[in-house]
Amino acid sequence: MEMTQMNEPLKVALLGCGVVGTQVARLILEQGDDLTARIGRPLELVGIAVRNLDRPRPEMLRPLLTTDADALVARGDIDVVIELIGGVADAGRLIRSAFEHGASVVTANKALLASEGETIFPAAERAGVDLYYEAAVAGAIPIIRPLRESLVGDAIQVVMGIVNGTTNYILDKMTTEGLDYQTALVQAKDLGYAEADPTADVEGFDAAAKAALLASIAFHTKVRGDSVHREGITHIVPDDIRAARDLDCVIKLLAVANLLDDGRISVRVHPALVPNSHPLASVGGAYNAIFVEAAAAGRLMFVGPGAGGAPTASAVVGDLVTVARNRARGVVGPRQSLYTDRQVAPMGALQTRYFLRFRVTDEPGVLAAVAGVFARHQISVQTVRQMPVDNAALVARDTAELRMTTHLATEDAMLVCLAELRASPQVRSEVRFIRVEGL
Amino acid sequence: MEMTQMNEPLKVALLGCGVVGTQVARLILEQGDDLTARIGRPLELVGIAVRNLDRPRPEMLRPLLTTDADALVARGDIDVVIELIGGVADAGRLIRSAFEHGASVVTANKALLASEGETIFPAAERAGVDLYYEAAVAGAIPIIRPLRESLVGDAIQVVMGIVNGTTNYILDKMTTEGLDYQTALVQAKDLGYAEADPTADVEGFDAAAKAALLASIAFHTKVRGDSVHREGITHIVPDDIRAARDLDCVIKLLAVANLLDDGRISVRVHPALVPNSHPLASVGGAYNAIFVEAAAAGRLMFVGPGAGGAPTASAVVGDLVTVARNRARGVVGPRQSLYTDRQVAPMGALQTRYFLRFRVTDEPGVLAAVAGVFARHQISVQTVRQMPVDNAALVARDTAELRMTTHLATEDAMLVCLAELRASPQVRSEVRFIRVEGL
Numbered sequence: 001m002e003m004t005q006m007n008e009p010l011k012v013a014l015l016g017c018g019v020v021g022t023q024v025a026r027l028i029l030e031q032g033d034d035l036t037a038r039i040g041r042p043l044e045l046v047g048i049a050v051r052n053l054d055r056p057r058p059e060m061l062r063p064l065l066t067t068d069a070d071a072l073v074a075r076g077d078i079d080v081v082i083e084l085i086g087g088v089a090d091a092g093r094l095i096r097s098a099f100e101h102g103a104s105v106v107t108a109n110k111a112l113l114a115s116e117g118e119t120i121f122p123a124a125e126r127a128g129v130d131l132y133y134e135a136a137v138a139g140a141i142p143i144i145r146p147l148r149e150s151l152v153g154d155a156i157q158v159v160m161g162i163v164n165g166t167t168n169y170i171l172d173k174m175t176t177e178g179l180d181y182q183t184a185l186v187q188a189k190d191l192g193y194a195e196a197d198p199t200a201d202v203e204g205f206d207a208a209a210k211a212a213l214l215a216s217i218a219f220h221t222k223v224r225g226d227s228v229h230r231e232g233i234t235h236i237v238p239d240d241i242r243a244a245r246d247l248d249c250v251i252k253l254l255a256v257a258n259l260l261d262d263g264r265i266s267v268r269v270h271p272a273l274v275p276n277s278h279p280l281a282s283v284g285g286a287y288n289a290i291f292v293e294a295a296a297a298g299r300l301m302f303v304g305p306g307a308g309g310a311p312t313a314s315a316v317v318g319d320l321v322t323v324a325r326n327r328a329r330g331v332v333g334p335r336q337s338l339y340t341d342r343q344v345a346p347m348g349a350l351q352t353r354y355f356l357r358f359r360v361t362d363e364p365g366v367l368a369a370v371a372g373v374f375a376r377h378q379i380s381v382q383t384v385r386q387m388p389v390d391n392a393a394l395v396a397r398d399t400a401e402l403r404m405t406t407h408l409a410t411e412d413a414m415l416v417c418l419a420e421l422r423a424s425p426q427v428r429s430e431v432r433f434i435r436v437e438g439l
Numbered sequence: 440m441e442m443t444q445m446n447e448p449l450k451v452a453l454l455g456c457g458v459v460g461t462q463v464a465r466l467i468l469e470q471g472d473d474l475t476a477r478i479g480r481p482l483e484l485v486g487i488a489v490r491n492l493d494r495p496r497p498e499m500l501r502p503l504l505t506t507d508a509d510a511l512v513a514r515g516d517i518d519v520v521i522e523l524i525g526g527v528a529d530a531g532r533l534i535r536s537a538f539e540h541g542a543s544v545v546t547a548n549k550a551l552l553a554s555e556g557e558t559i560f561p562a563a564e565r566a567g568v569d570l571y572y573e574a575a576v577a578g579a580i581p582i583i584r585p586l587r588e589s590l591v592g593d594a595i596q597v598v599m600g601i602v603n604g605t606t607n608y609i610l611d612k613m614t615t616e617g618l619d620y621q622t623a624l625v626q627a628k629d630l631g632y633a634e635a636d637p638t639a640d641v642e643g644f645d646a647a648a649k650a651a652l653l654a655s656i657a658f659h660t661k662v663r664g665d666s667v668h669r670e671g672i673t674h675i676v677p678d679d680i681r682a683a684r685d686l687d688c689v690i691k692l693l694a695v696a697n698l699l700d701d702g703r704i705s706v707r708v709h710p711a712l713v714p715n716s717h718p719l720a721s722v723g724g725a726y727n728a729i730f731v732e733a734a735a736a737g738r739l740m741f742v743g744p745g746a747g748g749a750p751t752a753s754a755v756v757g758d759l760v761t762v763a764r765n766r767a768r769g770v771v772g773p774r775q776s777l778y779t780d781r782q783v784a785p786m787g788a789l790q791t792r793y794f795l796r797f798r799v800t801d802e803p804g805v806l807a808a809v810a811g812v813f814a815r816h817q818i819s820v821q822t823v824r825q826m827p828v829d830n831a832a833l834v835a836r837d838t839a840e841l842r843m844t845t846h847l848a849t850e851d852a853m854l855v856c857l858a859e860l861r862a863s864p865q866v867r868s869e870v871r872f873i874r875v876e877g878l
Contacts, residue, residue, distance in 0.1 A: 279742065316592070
């Protein structure tokens with residue numbers, strides 16, 4: 001009896017066969033013997049659901065294709081469904097159907113988990129199946145399992161990462177080659193690092209979904225993607241990058257989740273000045289990196305390819321093997337731990353440091369007036385630098401640029417201070433304002 | 440019935456209460472509510488085995504102390520034994536006894552696992568209990584679980600790391616402050632980074648045990664610590680460090696495991712020149728870092744505190760929670776996967792790059808003669824640099840230092856070439872020879 005059971009293949013259905021899906025199928029088919037040995041049972045890829053049967057695909061995948069994803073998932077004999085179609089509505093319906101038909105699920109769908117995780121995780125639990133999603137955050141970098149399992153005995157204080165390769169590539173180009181945002185975006189599109197409609201990346205939606213997942217795991221609570229404060233990089237100008245460099249910093253789009261003193265958490269995505277001495281500063285190109293600070297472990301960092309077909313497929317197949325091993329032994333993995341019910345604090349409650357840049361009339365007493373505004377709001381100024389204005393032809397001769405950094409201040413106080421600065425007669429331009437992280 | 444079972448504490452026995460053990464006990468006692476919530480059952484620390492009852496220890500631990508480790512393990516009601524006494528004989532006996540009495544084990548004992556893993560892992564399996572050891576390699580850095588689970592669907596090609604904080608601290612001091620080995624060692628001892636007898640660290644024994652564990656997991660095979668080629672750092676001189684710097688490299692003690700073309704693996708610990716452009720080059724002080732290259736995932740790196748009480752305790756308690764979760768659900772985690780039976784190749788089969796440094800008579804034709812030696816052994820020279828000798832007073836005026844780097848060559852060929860160089864009449868000093876990794 002045991003031999004039969006041991007040799008009985010575990011049946012796998014793949015939903016979606018784009019860049020990642022094709023690599024996943026290839027790994028399953030080409031590494032069959034190794035995966036069998038690692039799992040203790042063979043895997044059988046029984047079907048691949050696609051939208052369009054006519055797209056060019058590897059020959060060996062052709063016999064497996066179907067356009068009826070719902071029927072594939074509902075066969076009733078599937079052990080593991082791999083969901084790589086993305087989006088929320090179809091993917092959510094198919095994953096729930098997989099659970100109802102007794103299949104475990106591996107997915108890379110951060111948007112779905114960040115918006116419907118509250119119901120999807122319990123649905124997996126009720127069905128007694130696994131739901132794994134290592135590929136949903138930071139591509140090939142193992143981060144979900146380390147947070148859920150390796151660091152589960154520790155008290156995590158901060159998770160901060162570069163989790164979107166598109167924006168990191170664009171900011172990197174702006175930094176190293178002095179390009180403006182639009183030019184860097186076009187290059188990113190040409191190289192396939194940015195999509196035709198780059199909104200999800202450049203406006204921070206993708207990073208916000210990942211921040212929600214990271215915060216949920218790190219702080220054992222439920223965080224939805226839409227409760228994450230989100231700012232993108234479209235407003236970053238070369239002068240910001242240059243000003244950051246003068247402060248020995250780079251500008252990165254960060255996803256940050258940290259514990260506040262009152263037990264609430266701050267979860268946010270925004271560009272930030274990061275000191276060059278911080279390990280995240282040197283993470284360039286399309287790489288991702290996650291920095292974790294925990295009470296006992298101290299400071300850890302995980303770096304690797306954040307996207308791409310093969311790296312993402314590596315994470316998916318790693319989950320597939322784990323889920324299949326569980327299945328072969330008749331068990332499920334540890335459940336999402338959500339016992340704390342920590343609240344996501346509004347941005348106003350955040351305490352961080354700020355960088356400001358604005359033009360002022362260049363006359364005696366201006367700095368005193370500006371400093372007075374900060375003082376009234378109890379914001380301690382760390383550095384002030386008065387710079388000649390770059391392009392003197394375009395502005396009145398009697399203006400200078402002030403660049404200021406603050407010590408820790410609450411965002412509430414900072415916003416009131418900003419409003420007052422903007423209304424101040426000495427201030428002659430918009431007041432640019434970027435948070436400083438990683439000090 | 441379920442409520443009783445749910446509230447029944449899981450009993451934990453701790454063996455060893457030194458720097459790490461004290462932190463582990465503190466985390467278990469102080470974070471009790473959090474750990475209970477994460478596990479789904481409370482933990483009860485029922486005893487701590489120590490050698491000496493009279494050493495000063497936190498007051499709250501006193502009632503738990505015993506000197507009879509064997510009796511503690513053999514109580515029969517222990518769910519998890521945490522082994523932190525180190526060494527091989529006592530630790531091995533106690534761990535086997537734990538298995539026989541039905542307890543799962545969490546250990547940080549790399550020496551034991553690297554020498555007796557062949558019998559200890561099967562013993563855990565026969566007993567139907569867990570054996571976890573995240574803390575055995577690279578302190579708080581999650582690396583065992585990522586290799587065993589996250590990357591289990593991929594084909595790992597290289598695992599290369601800085602896994603010994605003591606030697607990394609010493610080499611770092613030699614590099615940044617120009618110290619010689621002995622002075623840097625004394626500083627490391629003063630700061631508690633090196634032990635009174637530093638042999639295990641500086642001669643590479645500690646790193647070799649870790650290399651064996653990493654290689655076993657990465658390549659799904661059994662590698663013993665004593666089959667790892669091992670060289671320490673005691674012979675590294677400041678001139679080596681300076682010569683490395685001239686080549687834009689640093690010298691690091693690396694643990695390397697990589698797949699050879701013939702399917703065998705090379706597993707070794709030795710100092711190596713690492714280019715400053717490689718992410719491992721910038722890992723300084725007592726930090727550890729593991730670089731992994733896999734066919735699909737690409738290049739990943741994991742960085743963090745490699746030692747110390749609290750970071751190591753974080754890894755131990757992470758394993759404790761995992762094992763306890765398994766226990767609470769009546770399951771065990773995935774088994775060590777050892778199906779490949781890959782052989783560890785002798786060092787002669789290694790292909791890598793080499794740096795050589797030696798003095799020659801400074802006269803016409805010498806470079807041609809030296810180059811001829813390399814050519815005869817089919818070793819392609821990448822760079823040659825002829826340097827004035829540093830301290831002209833100590834050597835004959837007609838000598839110069841040659842610094843050479845090679846392209847990929849087998850170690851067998853290199854050793855024959857070295858022997859011939861050493862016997863060559865033009866060579867006027869020892870021939871220093873350091874491998875180059877990470878290009």
